[in-house]
Amino acid sequence: MKHYSLFLVFLLFASCQYFEKQVPSEKELLQKELKSINWKEVDEYPSFVDCDKIEDKASRQQCFFEYLTQLIQEKLSTDTLSILYPELDTIEVRVTIFPNSKMQFEPLFPKDSVAYDTVKIDSILHARLVNFPTVHPAIKRGIPVKTQFILPVILKVE
Template identity: 50%
Template sequence: MNKVIALLLILSLQSCQFFDKKVPDEKDLLEQELKKIDWAQVDEFPSFSICDSITDKASQQSCFYETLSTQLHSKLKDDSIAKLFPQLDTIQVKVIISSDSHVNFEPIISDTIAYNKTQLDSIFQLRLTDFPKINPAIKRGIPVKTEFQMPVVLKK
């Protein structure tokens, strides 16, 4: 009986080799995981608090863009931009939403139009100071910075 137990003990110690598998390299695993991530898309779009109750991703994105567009138009509807820059009917606005919900707006106008960039920037900063809070976009559970451009129609 002792010989059988000794034999089983020796076999069980030797069989541990069969379970020994090579562990992949940490860098290889990281590279594989980074290749799987689509860096051009976010899991959740930035949102206003009024759009948070919407569960459908497309509807939530549409709500965000509509609310953002409405807010931009209402804040920039003053005639000062139209008076200072009569040749402008539409301004492309670069919207930058940082991961900590800070929002920055940069007007983008083609170089063919002569304008005072600092004056236009100061008007934008003055008009958009009390902009409603925007929750940042989410990528893999982490808030991320997003940037995009939106047209703002000054004249109709």
């Protein structure tokens, strides 16, 4: 019996340290976690099926951008943009990929671009840039997220 009482006294003193600790609140933990997240980068970049086989993150990203640029150039190469605007050799396109795998393209023009009919170019791009292969959206912490980037698309290849 004496051993049991000694054991209980030891257990009582050893367990006191658990009562003294302060537990952080949920809000504090949430704020700490939100501050630790880098919101400017994604864990996995968007990808096409052909690029999914690549294991290296940087190589997969490069494959995606090269493949997308090539597809856009192919779709625009059959068009009259180079005939209508021979001085226009490169156009910047803002590409938005939504979490549901939808893609949106928006041409970007310099502020002083009065030499181009931006409405006409925009309508040509929207008519041509359709029927892309399925794209897997970017992933951030296991959740598909919206990504946006600007691609320079070369219209003339000489």
